Amino acid sequence: MVIQIPFGFVSLLLVAEAAKVHQTLIIDTIYPYPTSVKPIISANYSFPGPLIEAYENDTLIIRVINRLLVPSIIHWHGMHQIGTPGMDGAVGITQCAIPPQSKMIYKFKAEPAGTTWYHGHVLEQYTDGLYGPLIIRRRNELNGRHYDSERILMVSDWYNNCAHTHLLRWYLSPHNSNGYEPSPDAIVVNGKFTQSLFIPLSGSSRVRFRIINTAAFSMYTVSIDGLPLHVIELDQTDTLSYTVSSFNISVAQRVSFYISLNEIDLHYTASGGSATSSLFIRFQAVLSMYPVDIVNYIPPYELPRYPYPTFFNPLYLAILSLDSTNAPPTYRASQPTPTLQNTVTPLDTNLLAARPLHHNDDGIPTATHYLSVVIALASDKDGIKRSYLNNVTYSSDANYMHVRPDPTQGITSDEYAPLLHQMAIKPDSLGISPPRIEAGSPLPTIQSDGQGHYLVPYQAVVDLYLSNTDVDSHPFHLHGFNFWIIATSDYPEAEYLYYDNYVQRDVVSVPGSGWAKVRFVANNPGAWLFHCHIEWHMSGGMALAFIVSPQQLLTQGYTIPKNQKNLCQALREFNAENETNN
Ligand SMILES: [Cu+2]
Incomplete structure (x- = not known):
């Protein structure tokens, strides 16, 4: 399938105001190749799933229906979800998984513009085919003069x-x-x-x-x-x-x-x-x-x-x-x-020599906070090779990544209480200290609860220093934000060559046995996953979550929606029934 864009259709829409774009995605298995016995997890019985496109600032309203025999979810990669922290589609972080025969309606602003994709975010379902293109168009596409299709x-x-x-x-x-x-x-x-x-x-x-x-x-x-x-x-x-x-x-x-x-x-x-x-x-x-x-x-x-x-x-x-x-x-x-x-x-995988089209005259905000993240893979006591960020392998019941007992205080890995809900329920008892000055940086260092949850103040400008002890590169993705890539060990000069005009991406390839330095502005309260996008590493625990200002989340009026409570309850009932059956 070659996906072609009908250009006449696009130009007609140029005069339109921000619109509502409706889409339904049915998640079900298909066998697209007669010679293959492997079931593909598809969106709308197509592999890849259908193209979803909208204009910047349109509202996307996407109904996701799970017809699998196991829970499922869709994540909208690269969408910033400003003001809609519950719509990110990250199981255990922003919502409960969608149990079989249930649905969820996602509603969020198509922002920022550009080329991206949607994909499954639980049970390694995107590896089995659950993905499709998501294209957000600019009404005035400045680079559009270079091409006609x-x-x-x-x-x-x-x-x-x-x-x-x-x-x-x-x-x-x-x-x-x-x-x-x-x-x-x-x-x-x-x-x-x-x-x-x-x-x-x-x-x-x-x-x-x-x-x-x-x-x-x-x-x-x-x-x-x-x-x-x-x-x-x-x-x-x-x-x-x-x-x-x-x-x-x-x-x-x-x-x-x-x-x-x-x-x-x-x-x-x-x-x-x-x-x-x-x-x-x-x-x-x-x-x-x-x-x-x-x-x-x-x-x-x-x-x-x-x-x-x-x-x-x-x-x-x-x-x-x-x-x-x-x-x-x-x-x-x-x-x-x-x-x-x-x-x-x-010179480098991240293409840092490509220069942003829009130069921000104000430059890039100065960092106010710092966090060093050490990436490692190591064998646990059972001889299983797991992934670690700052010596913690991410453990979550919701993500089927249960590797240690649930903590009794602070943030729990309760399958029916995603991090976002916990932020709203107990904003003052998450068990994470505020940033403090530590050796290694003159800036206050972001703190964690020792379980991979890092508390970030609202509007903090965070410098992340990713230090890779593994010999292979790891592509790290941040939900809810993009970041400026300041430099990597493959291109350390970028920090000086492109000072104040770094390129923004939402995935940085951290070189093997090397490092990457990125900066983001925590302008979006909520719970945001930061993880290696290699499915095997992610499921092996190469993930952490940024808990961005529970106070600001509540100030902005967030409450756990009733339909989200119902979704968690439906998952609980599905699991209970399944346990009885097994
Ligand atoms: Cu990785």
Whole structure:
């Protein structure tokens, strides 16, 4: 499926005022491939799920209906949810999971504009297919002059086995004492396997591609043979055109670029003496991410299902058809890519050299608070490799991540009392100290309860220093905010080169054995998850929650809505019934 945007429709809407955009998402399993026995968890019986689009500041009203046999949820990645902290869709943090045969209506402002996605956020359901594109348009798209049509490409890991019942069970077991992440079996783009996705240009010569990494684990290097890529958006931040030959995209990150066919390299069009009418779009999995030699590896949990082993192919090829005939390229994919003129190869995964389109004349606010977060993986007493942030592995009944007894005081991991509700119920007894001066920073340091809950004052400007003791990179995502990426160990000069004009993203790839420094403004009271977006690490406890000002939350009039109490009660009843049945 190539998702094409009807442009006539869009221009008609340009004059409209902020509107209400209604959508229903039914979560249910499907079997999209006759040869695959794996059930895909889908939104609206489609994989990926349907495109949801709106204009900036529209109100999205999305009815999510769970038809699975287990609880489910949808998270609206990158939406700031200002004033709607209960609509983030993070189980145990902002709400209870939606039990089977129940529904929830999400209502929130489409903000900020840009390329993003929605996805499952419990029981590793997005790894099994529960995701789709979410595009928030600006009424005045300044970069819009560069292109006349656009395509959305969602690149993802494909696993032959079910994520929660099979892969996670193995991942967090003593049988996997090395902590090897489950190995993806293939790459899919828009739900299609390699060399089966055709993208006809349909007469368009200047095309914007919105690339969304919806993988559970993999990072990819993206390029198009013979064409420079002009990057114009990182996550939901517009950038000045930044021309590269290829770029990396880590899990949950988004990159938009445009291409212009008049820049095509003649080495390709003249290939084999006859003009090729199509080009390969390449998604090359970054092999250093994998704990094993993945192209020659059969995981121990793999069932001998086929008469011959199938190995992971790290190079995905989509076919960009210039004349819309969908004929394959006349050159071989193995042919070396000619060096493109006037392009660069970025130094870092986060593309910090891309400059924001909108320069804020006031600069970036000065930090008022500090928090250092040490990322680690280590074996517990049972020989299970778990993930730790500041020596704490996140434990939550609600997220099926129960690894230690519930604390008797302060914040509990009660499955029926998400953090947001606890903030409203006991704002003064959450058991977390206010910030205080500590060694390591002249700024007051954000404190936690020792259980991964960090109390942040309203309007604090927080410098997060992420220090990675693991050899692999980790893509960290912050709910409810974006952050300025000040620098990383892959590009430390960025702090000085781009002083006061850092780029904002909502996922930062923290380099292996390195660090990243980011800054955010805690202007949105609520409970916000901060976690590695690699599904296996997240479920292994690589998460923490920012508790942003319970007092301000109440001052702004937050009370736990009745329908949210009902949802928690419905989950309680579902669980009770299930326990009786088992
Ligand atoms: Cu990670």
